[in-house]
Amino acid sequence: MSERAKYIIDGDTGPWEIVLGLEVHAQVASNAKLFSGASTQFGAEPNSNVSLVDAAMPGMLPVINRYCVEQAVRTGLGLAAEIHLTSRFDRKNYFYPDLPQGYQISQFAHPIIGEGLIEVDVEPAHGDPAYSFPVRIERLHLEQDAGKSIHDMDPGATYVDLNRCGVALMEIVSRPDIRTPLEAAAYVKKLKSILVALGTCDGDMEKGNLRADVNVSVCRPGAYEKYREAEDFGHLGTRCEIKNMNSFRFIQAAIEYEARRQVEIIEAGGAVSQETRLFDPDKGQTRSMRSKEDAHDYRYFPDPDLLPLVLTPAFVEGIRQSLPELPDEKRARFKSDYGLSHYDAGVLSADAERANFFEQVAGGRDAKLAANWVSQDLFGYLNRAELDLSESPVSAAQLGGLIDLISSDVISGKIAKDVFQRMIDGEGNPGEIVEKHGLKQVTDTSAIDALVQQVIDDNPEQAAAVREKPKTMGWFVGQVMKASGGKANPQAVNQILRARLGL
Amino acid sequence: MGELTDLTLAGALDGLADKSFSCRELTDAFIAEIELSNDALNAYVLTTPDKAREMADASDQRRANGTAGRLEGAPLGIKDLYCTAGVRTTACSQILGEFTPSYESTVTANLWSEGAVMLGKLNMDEFAMGSSNETSRFGPPSNPWRRQGSNQDLTAGGSSGGSAVAVAANLCLAATASDTGGSIRQPASFTGTVGIKPTYGRASRYGMVAFASSLDQAGPIAKTVEDAALLTEIMCSHDPRDSTSLPVETPPWRGAVNEGVKGLRIGIPREYRIDGMSSEIEALWQQGIDWLQAQGAEIVDVSLPHTKYALPAYYIVAPAEASSNLARYDGMRYGARVDGEGLVGTYEMTRAEGFGAEVQRRLMIGTYVLSSGYYDAYYLRAQKVRSRILEDFNTVFGTVDALLTPTCPSAAFAYGEKSGDPIEMYLNDIFTVTANLAGLPSLSVPAALDQQGLPLGLQVIGKALDEASCFRVGGALERAAGFAGRPTRWW
Numbered sequence: 001m002s003e004r005a006k007y008i009i010d011g012d013t014g015p016w017e018i019v020l021g022l023e024v025h026a027q028v029a030s031n032a033k034l035f036s037g038a039s040t041q042f043g044a045e046p047n048s049n050v051s052l053v054d055a056a057m058p059g060m061l062p063v064i065n066r067y068c069v070e071q072a073v074r075t076g077l078g079l080a081a082e083i084h085l086t087s088r089f090d091r092k093n094y095f096y097p098d099l100p101q102g103y104q105i106s107q108f109a110h111p112i113i114g115e116g117l118i119e120v121d122v123e124p125a126h127g128d129p130a131y132s133f134p135v136r137i138e139r140l141h142l143e144q145d146a147g148k149s150i151h152d153m154d155p156g157a158t159y160v161d162l163n164r165c166g167v168a169l170m171e172i173v174s175r176p177d178i179r180t181p182l183e184a185a186a187y188v189k190k191l192k193s194i195l196v197a198l199g200t201c202d203g204d205m206e207k208g209n210l211r212a213d214v215n216v217s218v219c220r221p222g223a224y225e226k227y228r229e230a231e232d233f234g235h236l237g238t239r240c241e242i243k244n245m246n247s248f249r250f251i252q253a254a255i256e257y258e259a260r261r262q263v264e265i266i267e268a269g270g271a272v273s274q275e276t277r278l279f280d281p282d283k284g285q286t287r288s289m290r291s292k293e294d295a296h297d298y299r300y301f302p303d304p305d306l307l308p309l310v311l312t313p314a315f316v317e318g319i320r321q322s323l324p325e326l327p328d329e330k331r332a333r334f335k336s337d338y339g340l341s342h343y344d345a346g347v348l349s350a351d352a353e354r355a356n357f358f359e360q361v362a363g364g365r366d367a368k369l370a371a372n373w374v375s376q377d378l379f380g381y382l383n384r385a386e387l388d389l390s391e392s393p394v395s396a397a398q399l400g401g402l403i404d405l406i407s408s409d410v411i412s413g414k415i416a417k418d419v420f421q422r423m424i425d426g427e428g429n430p431g432e433i434v435e436k437h438g439l440k441q442v443t444d445t446s447a448i449d450a451l452v453q454q455v456i457d458d459n460p461e462q463a464a465a466v467r468e469k470p471k472t473m474g475w476f477v478g479q480v481m482k483a484s485g486g487k488a489n490p491q492a493v494n495q496i497l498r499a500r501l502g503l
Numbered sequence: 504m505g506e507l508t509d510l511t512l513a514g515a516l517d518g519l520a521d522k523s524f525s526c527r528e529l530t531d532a533f534i535a536e537i538e539l540s541n542d543a544l545n546a547y548v549l550t551t552p553d554k555a556r557e558m559a560d561a562s563d564q565r566r567a568n569g570t571a572g573r574l575e576g577a578p579l580g581i582k583d584l585y586c587t588a589g590v591r592t593t594a595c596s597q598i599l600g601e602f603t604p605s606y607e608s609t610v611t612a613n614l615w616s617e618g619a620v621m622l623g624k625l626n627m628d629e630f631a632m633g634s635s636n637e638t639s640r641f642g643p644p645s646n647p648w649r650r651q652g653s654n655q656d657l658t659a660g661g662s663s664g665g666s667a668v669a670v671a672a673n674l675c676l677a678a679t680a681s682d683t684g685g686s687i688r689q690p691a692s693f694t695g696t697v698g699i700k701p702t703y704g705r706a707s708r709y710g711m712v713a714f715a716s717s718l719d720q721a722g723p724i725a726k727t728v729e730d731a732a733l734l735t736e737i738m739c740s741h742d743p744r745d746s747t748s749l750p751v752e753t754p755p756w757r758g759a760v761n762e763g764v765k766g767l768r769i770g771i772p773r774e775y776r777i778d779g780m781s782s783e784i785e786a787l788w789q790q791g792i793d794w795l796q797a798q799g800a801e802i803v804d805v806s807l808p809h810t811k812y813a814l815p816a817y818y819i820v821a822p823a824e825a826s827s828n829l830a831r832y833d834g835m836r837y838g839a840r841v842d843g844e845g846l847v848g849t850y851e852m853t854r855a856e857g858f859g860a861e862v863q864r865r866l867m868i869g870t871y872v873l874s875s876g877y878y879d880a881y882y883l884r885a886q887k888v889r890s891r892i893l894e895d896f897n898t899v900f901g902t903v904d905a906l907l908t909p910t911c912p913s914a915a916f917a918y919g920e921k922s923g924d925p926i927e928m929y930l931n932d933i934f935t936v937t938a939n940l941a942g943l944p945s946l947s948v949p950a951a952l953d954q955q956g957l958p959l960g961l962q963v964i965g966k967a968l969d970e971a972s973c974f975r976v977g978g979a980l981e982r983a984a985g986f987a988g989r990p991t992r993w994w
Binding site: 052055056057058059060061062063064091093095097100101102103158160297299300301304305306307 | 585586592594599602604605606608708709710711712713715716717743744745746747823824826827829830831833835836837846850870873874875878882
C-alpha cells in the first residue's frame with residue numbers, strides 16, 4: 001500500500017495543511033416519504049406528491065415509514081456502524097415557505113446510527129500512486145427534506161414546490177479524517193458505492209439525491225496529529241461549512257478555494273470566522289451565506305407527535321442477514337478468487353453493475369487479462385465516450401470471446417486492440433471480425449521463417465550488430481511483425497529470430 | 504319540543520330505539536332550540552342545520568333498515584378544534600380564516616360511523632388556550648348558570664366552554680371537547696355537567712387542531728356519567744395515523760357506572776388541600792369522601808409530593824409544544840394572510856393579526872423556554888418534574904384504585920374577573936393539570952351547588968387505562984349527590 005498523499009498550501013508564512021469533515025445527505029431509496037404516504041417520484045408535476053401531512057394541514061400527524069428505518073439500519077450495517085436500538089426524533093424549528101410545518105423532523109440528540117468506519121480508496125492522480133485511508137463515521141440520522149423554493153419564475157414572487165418536502169434523507173456525518181480535496185471526493189465516491197450496493201440510495205448526484213456539506217479548516221503541519229492524539233478540536237483551525245454540493249468536481253474546487261481563502265485571511269493577520277458558505281461553480285469561489293451570529297436558534301426538542309424509535313435485535317439481525325455483498329467484501333473476494341491487485345480489485349468492485357460485468361467476462365478465463373480488458377479498455381472507452389455500462393456497445397460475452405481468441409493464440413494482444421475497436425464500431429462478434437478481416441495470427445512457422453529470412457537479408461548491417469549486442473533484437477521483432485501486418489505470433493517470431501541469428 | 508332536548512343521551516337513544524320519536528324530530532328540536540338560544544349563549548360558532556337534517560334522515564333510514572349504530576340518531580355538538588370535512592374549522596382563531604378541511608378527524612369519524620348527527624361547531628378558547636373561553640375569536644359563550652339574584656354573565660370555563668354551555672343549556676345531547684390542562688373538566692365543573700379526559704393515547708389526535716401534543720386528549724362533555732361513558736367508548740379507538748395512539752382495545756364502560764364503589768380504595772391526596780382554599784370547596788370535598796365511604800369505599804390519605812411543581816411545569820411544557828405546533832400557521836397555504844413587507848413582513852403581519860393576545864403570550868413563553876441557553880433550565884427541568892409527578896401517581900396507585908379531589912378551586916367566575924391577570928387565570932388549572940402531565944384518565948362530576956347557586960364539581964383521577972374506575976366512582980358520586988340542578992332559564 002502506498003503512502004497517503006499530503007496536501008500542502010505554501011503560504012507566505014510557511015506551509016499549511018487542511019482538515020476536512022463531511023456531512024453527506026443521501027436520499028433514502030423509498031417509494032414513500034419519511035412520515036407520510038406521499039410518493040417520492042422524481043420529476044412529477046409541482047406539488048403533486050404532497051399529502052395532508054406534508055402540507056402541514058391542521059391536525060395532521062407524522063407516522064414513521066418503517067421501510068425508511070430499515071434502509072437506515074441497512075446503511076448503518078454497511079458502514080460497520082453501531083445500530084442504536086433506541087433513537088428519537090427531534091424538531092428543528094425555523095420558518096421558511098418550503099418548510100410547511102415550521103420545523104424539520106430530524107434526529108438531533110439520539111441518532112439511529114452511531115460510530116462506524118469506512119476504508120476510502122484514492123485513485124492515482126498527479127503522479128501520486130493509489131492508496132486507501134480510513135474515515136471514522138460519527139453518526140447517521142434520519143430527517144425530512146424540505147421543499148423547493150423557486151425564485152426565478154416571477155420577479156415579484158417565489159414559487160414553492162413541496163414534492164420533495166418530507167422525503168427521507170440520511171445525513172451521514174464523518175469525523176474530520178479527510179486531508180485533501182481528492183480524498184474528500186474519494187470519500188463521497190466510496191459512500192456512494194456502498195449506498196448503491198446496499199440499495200439504500202440511488203446515488204444520483206445530478207438529481208440532488210446525494211449531496212455534501214464540507215467543513216474546511218486549515219492548520220500548521222503537526223497540529224492535526226495533536227488533535228487526533230488528544231481528540232481536542234482546540235488544535236485545529238476555525239472551520240467554515242460549504243453547503244450543498246452535488247458534484248465531485250465542485251467539492252474539490254470548493255475546498256481548494258476555501259482553504260486558500262482561509263490561509264490568506266490568517267496570514268494577513270485576520271481570523272477565520274465560523275460561518276456557512278456557498279460554492280459558486282461559475283466563479284469557482286465560496287461566498288458567505290450566514291455567519292455564526294446570524295445562525296438560527298433551532299430550538300430543538302423531542303417531537304411530541306412521535307414515540308421514541310425502538311428496534312428489536314431481531315429486526316436488525318434480519319436486515320444483517322439480507323445484506324448484499326459490499327464493495328469491500330467484493331474487493332477482497334476479487335483479490336483472492338481472481339488474484340487481482342488491490343487497486344484493480346478496487347476499481348472493479350466499486351460498482352455492482354461493473355463488478356457483475358467483470359465477473360461475467362472473467363469467469364473461466366484469465367482473470368488478470370479480463371481485468372485489464374474490462375477496466376482499461378472497455379471502462380476507459382466508456383468514460384471517454386461518457387456512456388453508462390448499460391449503453392456499452394460491447395457485451396460481456398463479446399469481450400469474453402475476444403479474450404478467448406487471445407488466450408488460444410488466434411490473435412495477438414496487439415491485433416486484439418484493433419478487433420476491440422471494430423467491436424466498438426459495431427462490427428459484431430470478435431470471431432467474425434477476425435474472419436472477415438483476415439486478422440488470424442500467423443503461427444505457421446514456415447511462413448514466419450520466410451519473413452524472418454527476408455528481414456535479415458534486407459538488413460545485413462543490423463544483423464551483424466545484433467549478433468554483437470543481442471539485447472537489440474527487439475528491432476528485428478518489430479520489423480518482422482510489421483512485415484506480417486501484425487499477425488505473426490510474437491513468440492514464434494522471437495524463437496525463429498534467435499535461431500536464424502544464432503543467438 | 505322542549506321535552507326532547509331535555510333528554511339525556513341514553514334516554515334519547517332509548518326513545519329512538521323504541522320509535523317514540525324519529526331522529527329527524529329530535530334533530531329539528533335541537534335546531535329550533537339552538538335558533539332560539541344561541542344568540543344569547545354563543546355556544547355554537549357555526550351551526551349546520553342542513554347537514555344535521557340530512558344526517559338525521561339518513562339515520563332514520565338506517566334505523567328502519569335495521570343497521571343502527573351505537574349512537575344512532577344522537578345529535579351532538581362538535582368543538583371547533585375537530586376538523587370536520589366540508590365544515591369550517593377554526594379552533595376559534597382568526598388565523599384559520601374560513602379554513603374548511605377536506606378531511607375528518609378520527610374522533611368525529613368514529614361518531615358519524617356509529618350514526619351520530621352533527622349540529623354544528625362549538626365555541627372554545629383560541630387554540631384551546633384559556634380557562635374562560637374569553638380568547639375565542641367569536642367572543643365567549645355565556646354560562647347558563649348565574650349567581651342567585653344576579654344578572655351578571657359568568658364564564659363557562661375553558662377551553663371547552665362552548666361544549667359545556669351547549670350541554671348544560673340543552674343545545675345538544677352531548678358534545679365533544681378536548682383537554683390539555685383541564686379544558687374538559689373545568690368547564691364541566693362550572694356548568695353542572697360531566698366531563699372526562701381519557702388516558703392519553705386512548706383517543707386519536709388525528710384531525711384535532713394541536714395545542715400541546717403530549718397533553719392534548721379528546722373527551723366528551725355530557726349530562727350524566729352514563730352519557731359520558733357511552734360517548735367515550737365511541738370516541739376512543741386505536742388509530743395508526745396517530746403515533747401516540749395506544750394499541751389497546753376500547754372496553755365497554757357504560758356498565759361500570761352502576762357497579763358501585765364497594766371495596767374500592769380511594770386516595771385523598773393531601774397536597775390538593777391548598778392554602779386559601781375556600782371552605783365551600785373543602786366542605787364539598789369532604790362530602791364526596793363521606794358519600795363514597797357510605798357506599799363501601801375505603802378512604803386512604805395519600806401524598807403526591809411533587810404536586811406543587813405541576814402547574815409551573817405545565818406552563819412550560821404546554822407553551823413549548825404550542826410554539827412549535829402553531830408554527831404552521833404562517834398564512835402561506837391556508838387560513839388568513841396579511842401581506843407585509845417581504846416574506847418576514849408577511850409572516851409577522853399574519854401572525855400578529857391572526858393570533859390573539861393569550862396565544863401570542865404562550866408562543867413567546869414557549870419560544871423562550873426552548874431557546875438555546877434556557878432549554879435545560881426550563882424545558883428539560885419541566886420534563887423531569889413531569890417524570891416525578893408520574894412517579895408520585897404510580898406510587899399511590901400501588902395502594903389505591905382512584906383519587907378524589909375538587910375539580911377547581913372555585914365556581915364559575917365572571918367575565919373580566921381573571922382575564923387581567925394571566926397567573927390568576929392559570930391557577931384555575933391547579934387541580935387538573937397533573938392528570939394531563941401524567942397522562943391519566945380524569946373525570947369531573949357535578950356534586951353540589953355553592954351558596955350562590957353555582958355548580959361545583961368533584962374530580963376522580965384513575966390509573967392509566969382504568970377509565971372504568973373513574974366511571975364507577977363518578978356514578979357513585981352522581982347517585983349520592985342526586986344532582987338534578989338545572990340552570991334557571993334567563994336567555
